[in-house]
Amino acid sequence: MFKPIALAVLLSCLSLPLMADELRLYTEENRPFTYLEGGRPHGMTVQVVEELARRLGVPAQIEMVPWTRGYHQVRQQPDTALFPVVRTAQREDHFQWVGPIAVGRTGFYSRRSDHLRVRNLKELAQMGTLAVPKQWYSHEVLAAKGLKNLYGVATPADMLRLFHHGRVKLIIANDLSLDAMLAEQGMSVDEVQWQFDLMPTASYIAFSPQTSPTRVAQWRAQLQSMRVDGTLERFYRQWFPQATEEEVNELIGR
Template sequence: MTLRLLIGMLLLSCGTALLAAELRLYTEDYRPMSFIDKGELTGMAVEVVELLVQRTGQETRIELVPWTRGYQQVQHEANSGLFSTVRTAKRDPLFQWVGPIAVGHTSFYARRGSGLKVRTLQEVERLQSVAVPKQWYSYEYLSDRGLKNLYGVPTPQQMTKMFKHGRVALLVANNLTLDEMLAEQGMRREEVELQFTFMDNSAYIAFSKNTDPQLVQRWQQALEQATRDGSLQRIQQRWFSEPYKVPGIAPTP
């Protein structure tokens, strides 16, 4: 047997082993990124993941769980990942990253006609309280900047419900998910007005440190190809009502 043939067989066996190991991905109920509709898991991020599964040939199981549970699981479980996850300096060393799969920004919104005008975090702090899902990076971001009137809630749905019924004056929302958050409470975008944007964010798939780096690289390469051939943009356009700019992706070294 020649050395070249032996190396080829070893590479083939390594690739087969990567595909044979089942990958478990966790996601949360967060429209329009991932949610259950008529008994089926769907959403923008789910479609992106399904496309990458198809292109990598990786056997994958997706589970809808509370975000906090998924976040903890992926830090300890091999061959696992979590989506969609905002990539931050604090989180960066905890995971291996594939993305971005979406780029947006997070802002404060008030009820239209309320007369409320806030333009700085100092002005926000003068309000009685600001409800934010405690597992969101927005909560961590605002807390780190000394906002004392933060009220942590368990879900985005609870935050939006409190906003609808006037229990809080401001809604914290990403521009890409605002419409769906409001629709769940029977509201429309026309009923709110932007106060100011306080954070840009990019959504990624976060893989556990115990996942094979070659597998993660294959997923990143598949995402880059989907960006180049327009597949990612077509998925975004189906799910987002406002014009969407496809995230630029640096080539994999």
């Protein structure tokens, strides 16, 4: 009996220095999921990540950086993670995934005053230039589907400015962040009309491939405990009271 117990203790001890290493967590300005307020990160997914780190008792430094920088760092460096990241087939093999920590729908919207009706990708291809942030998951998905009228822009704000000034007819957005995106351009949801959904979206914490699988498994286990004890659902409803029961059930696996 001694040998298995001794081996378990030894393996546990060997893992301690690794688990004590600081984890660098990267995110970008993406209200209401992540944003700076008073010089500190805030938002729904920030709240989830901070609660996970608290439960694990590990130091976790959250840095607000441009998406491209965060994405590059997490592809290359151990003990790093990026959030929230929409999990897609194109990204599947690049990260170790913990989540989902938020779910929603990504769809196309027009100006209500334009009285457009766009029902599918075939009709979308006839709508002129479609500006989409080139680092977004939606750009990857649309490019993979062969859409020829894609125009990659640097930021969501660039897409919104083109839309606001009538340079493009449509925008693409997650339903949970649409309000905040429009508000940055002085617009409201009453001014836009939903056309159709491209895809459901599930956002995760994306850990670097070089991060210890043991560490990632610990984060997964604590997220599951947040589902079971109701904390994840409480956070989600607090930030997104408009969320549907279907979205809540998908988030918590009910």
